[in-house]
Amino acid sequence: MQIMIKRITPVPDKGIAWVTLLLRGENAEQVQKEKYPLLLSQLSELGLQMGEIDEACAERIADASGVCRAYVKGLTSLSYGDQSERGLTYKLVQKGIAKEHATVAVQMLAQAGYLREDSAALREAERSVAKHRSRRRVEYDLQAKGYDARSSQVQCYLDEVDFDEICLIALRQQCRHGMPEGEQRKKLYQKMLAQGFTSGQLKEAFAALDGQEM
Numbered sequence: 001m002q003i004m005i006k007r008i009t010p011v012p013d014k015g016i017a018w019v020t021l022l023l024r025g026e027n028a029e030q031v032q033k034e035k036y037p038l039l040l041s042q043l044s045e046l047g048l049q050m051g052e053i054d055e056a057c058a059e060r061i062a063d064a065s066g067v068c069r070a071y072v073k074g075l076t077s078l079s080y081g082d083q084s085e086r087g088l089t090y091k092l093v094q095k096g097i098a099k100e101h102a103t104v105a106v107q108m109l110a111q112a113g114y115l116r117e118d119s120a121a122l123r124e125a126e127r128s129v130a131k132h133r134s135r136r137r138v139e140y141d142l143q144a145k146g147y148d149a150r151s152s153q154v155q156c157y158l159d160e161v162d163f164d165e166i167c168l169i170a171l172r173q174q175c176r177h178g179m180p181e182g183e184q185r186k187k188l189y190q191k192m193l194a195q196g197f198t199s200g201q202l203k204e205a206f207a208a209l210d211g212q213e214m
């Protein structure tokens with residue numbers, strides 16, 4: 001089979017170039033055309049020129065194109081909000097991108113400064129705290145989204161949050177229609193315990209509300 005680079009069409013405003021390959025079989029009538037998007041940086045790295053290439057070069061173009069597609073999809077996804085490297089990789093794979101291509105593309109996005117995990121994790125923690133969640137729940141949510149909940153920046157912020165007060169606010173929201181008694185009170189206690197509040201926080205919060213007129 002003969003493989004040729006038929007055309008290289010840069011699209012500078014999108015940061016990519018389209019590479020058109022022409023594949024000819026033994027029969028002159030067996031001609032196939034394939035188009036691959038490449039990042040301009042990839043185009044430069046591969047050093048492609050018009051003319052005949054071998055199968056190894058064609059495979060490198062196809063592989064780089066897979067990374068390019070993942071990179072563009074990742075960039076689009078990030079335009080809707082911050083994500084962790086692990087979370088973005090998972091999302092790309094779910095969209096049909098090969099994991100090896102997604103992994104490389106996400107690393108490239110991080111190196112380009114589009115992924116700032118520390119600041120993104122801090123903002124995510126702030127949003128979680130604003131929903132009156134326990135410290136354990138905040139850390140769990142961060143980990144579930146692929147962030148490092150034990151990073152110094154996140155831990156310093158959480159150390160400054162008054163989770164005793166958060167517990168009281170959360171309990172007050174649960175008791176808008178009055179403090180439950182008996183079995184219902186026990187169920188509410190267990191429910192909030194499962195949400196990550198400590199027994200000490202809950203005892204203080206229940207005691208505080210017991211002394212108030214709901």
